[in-house]
Amino acid sequence: MKKKNWNLLIGGLLSGIMLLFIVVGFFYTPCSPEAMDNAAKFAGVSAKHLMGCDHFGRDIFSRILKGCGNTFIVAFGTVLIGTLCGIFLGAFTGYYGGVLDEILMRVNDAVFAFPSILLALVFVSLFGGGKYNIILALGIAFVPSFARIVRSEFIRCKNMDYVKSARLMGAGDLRIMFVHILPNVMPVLVSSVLIGFNNAVLAEAGMSYLGIGVQPPEASLGRMLSEAQSYLFSKPSMAFLPGLMIVLLVLGFSLMSEGLKRER
Amino acid sequence: MTELCSVIRCGVICEADYTGSRIEHADVCGTGMKGGDMKYIIKKLTTTAATVLIVSFLVFLAFSVIPGDPALSRLGTQATPEALSALREEMGLNRPLIVRYGDWLISFVRGDMGESYSYHMPVQSMILEKIPITLTLTVMSFLMMALISVPLGIYCAKHRDQFADRFIYTLNQVIMAVPPFFMGLLITWLFGLIFRLFTPGGYISYTKSVSGFLYYLIFPAVAIALPKCAMTAKLLRTSLLDEMKKDYVRTAYSRGNHTNGVLYRHVLKNALIPVVTFMGMALGDMLAGSIIVEQVFKIPGLGRILLTSISNRDYPVVQAVIVLIAAWVIAINCLVDIIYKIVDPRIEE
Numbered sequence: 001m002k003k004k005n006w007n008l009l010i011g012g013l014l015s016g017i018m019l020l021f022i023v024v025g026f027f028y029t030p031c032s033p034e035a036m037d038n039a040a041k042f043a044g045v046s047a048k049h050l051m052g053c054d055h056f057g058r059d060i061f062s063r064i065l066k067g068c069g070n071t072f073i074v075a076f077g078t079v080l081i082g083t084l085c086g087i088f089l090g091a092f093t094g095y096y097g098g099v100l101d102e103i104l105m106r107v108n109d110a111v112f113a114f115p116s117i118l119l120a121l122v123f124v125s126l127f128g129g130g131k132y133n134i135i136l137a138l139g140i141a142f143v144p145s146f147a148r149i150v151r152s153e154f155i156r157c158k159n160m161d162y163v164k165s166a167r168l169m170g171a172g173d174l175r176i177m178f179v180h181i182l183p184n185v186m187p188v189l190v191s192s193v194l195i196g197f198n199n200a201v202l203a204e205a206g207m208s209y210l211g212i213g214v215q216p217p218e219a220s221l222g223r224m225l226s227e228a229q230s231y232l233f234s235k236p237s238m239a240f241l242p243g244l245m246i247v248l249l250v251l252g253f254s255l256m257s258e259g260l261k262r263e264r
Numbered sequence: 265m266t267e268l269c270s271v272i273r274c275g276v277i278c279e280a281d282y283t284g285s286r287i288e289h290a291d292v293c294g295t296g297m298k299g300g301d302m303k304y305i306i307k308k309l310t311t312t313a314a315t316v317l318i319v320s321f322l323v324f325l326a327f328s329v330i331p332g333d334p335a336l337s338r339l340g341t342q343a344t345p346e347a348l349s350a351l352r353e354e355m356g357l358n359r360p361l362i363v364r365y366g367d368w369l370i371s372f373v374r375g376d377m378g379e380s381y382s383y384h385m386p387v388q389s390m391i392l393e394k395i396p397i398t399l400t401l402t403v404m405s406f407l408m409m410a411l412i413s414v415p416l417g418i419y420c421a422k423h424r425d426q427f428a429d430r431f432i433y434t435l436n437q438v439i440m441a442v443p444p445f446f447m448g449l450l451i452t453w454l455f456g457l458i459f460r461l462f463t464p465g466g467y468i469s470y471t472k473s474v475s476g477f478l479y480y481l482i483f484p485a486v487a488i489a490l491p492k493c494a495m496t497a498k499l500l501r502t503s504l505l506d507e508m509k510k511d512y513v514r515t516a517y518s519r520g521n522h523t524n525g526v527l528y529r530h531v532l533k534n535a536l537i538p539v540v541t542f543m544g545m546a547l548g549d550m551l552a553g554s555i556i557v558e559q560v561f562k563i564p565g566l567g568r569i570l571l572t573s574i575s576n577r578d579y580p581v582v583q584a585v586i587v588l589i590a591a592w593v594i595a596i597n598c599l600v601d602i603i604y605k606i607v608d609p610r611i612e613e
């Protein structure tokens with residue numbers, strides 16, 4: 001009998017709940033996440049404010065809903081840029097090899113040697129902060145790692161029999177690359193994408209914590225944490241709740257990737 | 265083969281993914297030795313130097329093409345055109361980029377990193393006193409990671425699938441999902457505010473009291489070390505269990521060795537190889553990660569100065585700190601490769 005894949009199950013469930021949360025947050029929040037209410041400063045848990053209010057009297061629950069959404073958008077954008085560029089770079093360099101491959105891989109190495117936070121910081125200091133700049137900065141920082149994985153998989157696959165037979169049947173290079181080889185790269189890529197997503201969530205939270213990610217008054221989990229730090233003693237839940245959200249988001253995806261790896 | 269080897273070093277993505285399939289590649293690569301160790305080391309040092317040059321050039325380029333005139337930002341907007349052009353001439357802004365890069369590199373290596381726009385003092389004097397702080401923090405967290413994760417990984421592998429192993433596995437999964445700065449907040453709350461073991465924000469300079477300085481740094485170091493610690497322990501466990509399945513282990517058992525004997529004398533050495541690589545990468549990450557954790561604990565290290573300079577648009581400082589950190593990360597990676605080669609001579613270059 002096959003052992004139950006708890007990792008995949010719990011991970012999937014957790015991610016599902018979080019995604020539901022995020023989707024709901026896009027369309028509906030109980031209060032406006034940016035509305036300040038002087039009377040409700042540091043308000044406790046109530047029916048109106050499910051998680052209480054922060055130092056400006058903003059509803060923490062609504063802010064968390066919106067903040068998760070913002071974090072998700074940044075992470076999703078980052079992974080999208082990283083994966084798409086990575087697939088193209090990796091596919092062409094891996095399939096054709098040669099001088100271009102050599103040059104691109106050296107540049108890749110140079111970018112890769114840069115910790116992604118540092119690269120994002122360079123980017124931010126040049127072009128300013130904000131949600132979209134962060135997506136671009138982190139996306140670029142993520143390209144090399146995806147490119148490497150795709151490239152090495154392409155090198156592994158390009159001389160396999162099924163590729164040779166496709167070539168004999170007259171398939172063009174592009175067709176072989178994206179119709180024949182790419183689907184075989186997918187299993188490896190999917191688990192990398194999930195982990196890449198996690199790294200992006202952590203990086204975004206870090207950036208927002210430093211105040212260079214999502215800009216106020218827009219809600220973001222990292223920013224909420226940095227604001228909560230001054231009130232850590234009087235109202236620790238202000239820090240715990242957004243932090244817990246980050247942990248759950250990351251945990252769900254990492255369990256899922258762990259589970260997928262076992263399935264393979 | 266080289267490609268497969270390079271897969272092993274896929275940091276950002278594979279940190280947590282750094283198990284099973286990746287380790288197999290290490291064995292695929294082990295197809296015998298080519299050339300001497302010395303040759304390998306020299307080649308590695310050359311490529312590392314080249315990477316540092318490329319990176320420093322890219323950073324220099326990035327900060328040269330930014331919109332904005334360094335002369336203008338130094339003199340302020342009320343400056344006369346004559347003064348501006350004179351300063352531009354003096355700063356050498358009219359010369360070709362590559363010449364300026366060469367000059368900058370030479371003076372950088374000599375220890376002259378330019379002048380800060382906002383503080384009007386030499387960058388090196390601003391940075392030099394911060395380096396020991398960040399360095400101590402990174403080294404402390406690295407030591408913590410190594411000291412905790414290796415015994416933990418061995419313990420889990422020995423007690424595989426028992427309750428303790430399952431428990432630690434679950435705990436590791438959770439800890440890996442905690443961002444270092446949130447860990448820092450939790451530690452501040454628990455040890456700083458509840459147990460009152462230290463004063464949050466009460467950083468003590470090492471010039472005042474070395475013991476106070478080290479004591480304060482313990483807490484941020486834990487925040488940086490814990491997530492990496494969980495990853496390393498998990499990796500070591502997987503690596504050990506993979507290694508245990510090999511033929512030589514069966515042979516060692518059949519010759520009458522005890523579990524501990526086989527484990528410590530034969531298996532551990534091989535199982536540690538991927539872990540060493542990971543730890544090297546983690547060291548680089550920790551340095552970058554300390555930028556954020558320094559903010560949580562209000563430590564005036566390299567991270568603090570980098571962030572204030574970014575918000576002040578003080579480019580010479582930003583440039584110097586970034587090149588410094590990047591060079592340090594690249595140097596560590598090089599060192600790891602060399603150690604890797606010495607520990608496991610099977611690795612081809």
